[in-house]
Amino acid sequence: MAKLISGKEVSARVKAEVKAECDRLKEKGITPGLAVIIVGNDPASRVYVNNKKKACAEVGFVSEEYALPESTTEEQLLELVDELNKKDTIHGILCQLPLPSHLDEKAVINAISPEKDVDAFHPSNVGKIMIGDYTFLPCTPAGVMEMIHFSGIEVSGKNCVVIGRSNIVGKPMAMLLLHENGTVTICHSRTKNLKEICSQADILVAAVGRPNFVTADMVKDGAVVLDVGINRLKSGKLCGDVDFEAVEKKASYITPVPGGVGPMTIAMLMKNTLSAAKAANGIE
Numbered sequence: 001m002a003k004l005i006s007g008k009e010v011s012a013r014v015k016a017e018v019k020a021e022c023d024r025l026k027e028k029g030i031t032p033g034l035a036v037i038i039v040g041n042d043p044a045s046r047v048y049v050n051n052k053k054k055a056c057a058e059v060g061f062v063s064e065e066y067a068l069p070e071s072t073t074e075e076q077l078l079e080l081v082d083e084l085n086k087k088d089t090i091h092g093i094l095c096q097l098p099l100p101s102h103l104d105e106k107a108v109i110n111a112i113s114p115e116k117d118v119d120a121f122h123p124s125n126v127g128k129i130m131i132g133d134y135t136f137l138p139c140t141p142a143g144v145m146e147m148i149h150f151s152g153i154e155v156s157g158k159n160c161v162v163i164g165r166s167n168i169v170g171k172p173m174a175m176l177l178l179h180e181n182g183t184v185t186i187c188h189s190r191t192k193n194l195k196e197i198c199s200q201a202d203i204l205v206a207a208v209g210r211p212n213f214v215t216a217d218m219v220k221d222g223a224v225v226l227d228v229g230i231n232r233l234k235s236g237k238l239c240g241d242v243d244f245e246a247v248e249k250k251a252s253y254i255t256p257v258p259g260g261v262g263p264m265t266i267a268m269l270m271k272n273t274l275s276a277a278k279a280a281n282g283i284e
């Protein structure tokens, strides 16, 4: 039976470290500040934004919410980003995605100053991740790595398979595993022999967005299985991409949903905001 890697436990530890550092910064007169922009009324986005604000309060950051109506124009949104780029008390800027379809997500991401881009979505930060010389790591893949480290799992030389190739999760996830000397395969919707490839994995990361996508026959005995997926079933219950009940019998480690990678993402956002505040004040 697999050991459970609890995102609640690991994220609590990360947030406690961030809070301790935040307290030290406050003694120097610096309070990390995160601005969160939300456009429109998407209920899932509202939940994410509330959780981010709650986490800021927990670690002692200032958070500012900018809730804009659905009708906001790109010009207005870019003006706000520009204002926040210049605001000294704000160290991190996050624009909750997805944006309403009339707004260009790329233009908004590009407008955020790379120094304040705590999601690490700006092309300049993405490039830095590619060459392994980064200030911020994208929160979800960084959270997965934190869970791997916390559990004492060695990545070097392991067969790592990432299912999903999105810019937010799959691609950077693969890069972080590669930086730690994993032998990495990225699978996606056009991959042939998915089951065969996955069943070779020592470390399997699922980031697809489909309930029960990873079944026990795709998992090698003793594999580490990290489930990034967040899916809402018709019953209203949340579940990941992995058939948890069957896979936990084969895996050595597994992350649950909820209570797995989800809380890690927010904890890593706090860590990035702290790094941004330190960098803005010339603190190593």
Ligand code: NAD
Pocket (backbone or CB within 6 Å): 140, 163, 164, 165, 166, 167, 168, 169, 170, 187, 188, 189, 190, 191, 194, 207, 208, 209, 210, 228, 229, 230, 231, 261, 262, 263, 265
């Ligand atoms: P996405 O839709 O952008 O990407 C999904 C990926 O799955 C694609 O790259 C696609 O190629 C791949 N895919 C689709 N069908 C496939 C198939 N049949 N075989 C193999 N690959 C297939 O999604 P995303 O933004 O990367 O998110 C993935 C999941 O992770 C979603 O459930 C999302 O809600 C969740 N997520 C969770 C967190 C978190 O904090 N835990 C953060 C971001 C995303």
